[in-house]
Amino acid sequence: MAIDLSLAIDWTACDGRGWCVELLPELLTQDRWGYPISHEDAARATAARHGAPGGARPTREIPVPPRLAAHADRAVESCPRLALRLRRIS
Numbered sequence: 001m002a003i004d005l006s007l008a009i010d011w012t013a014c015d016g017r018g019w020c021v022e023l024l025p026e027l028l029t030q031d032r033w034g035y036p037i038s039h040e041d042a043a044r045a046t047a048a049r050h051g052a053p054g055g056a057r058p059t060r061e062i063p064v065p066p067r068l069a070a071h072a073d074r075a076v077e078s079c080p081r082l083a084l085r086l087r088r089i090s
Contacts, residue, residue, distance in 0.1 A: 005064040005066075005086050005087065005088060006087050007024075007061070007063075007085075008061055008084065009035075009036055009083060009084060010084070011083070013082060014035055014083035015081055016034030016035045016036075017034075019079065020036050020076075023071060023074055026071070027039065027062055027064065028075075036084075038059055041059055072086055
């Protein structure tokens with residue numbers, strides 16, 4: 001059984017420096033205020049601004065593919081505000 005990881009973002013701790021986005025551009029982008037969000041959440045937000053339904057809140061748990069686990073770990077370790085956490089999902 002493979003162990004999957006998810007990346008948790010604590011937006012109350014985050015100050016939007018963007019280091020995680022630079023270290024993990026495959027999964028993260030910045031919203032218009034500089035906070036990290038998944039690419040899927042960014043696409044939904046853009047669609048909602050153009051009138052599409054479904055302007056849901058951003059996902060706090062972002063699935064991390066195994067090939068990006070080391071990059072995600074580096075982003076977590078580099079966060080100056082300790083706003084990121086990796087969680088194992090079995």
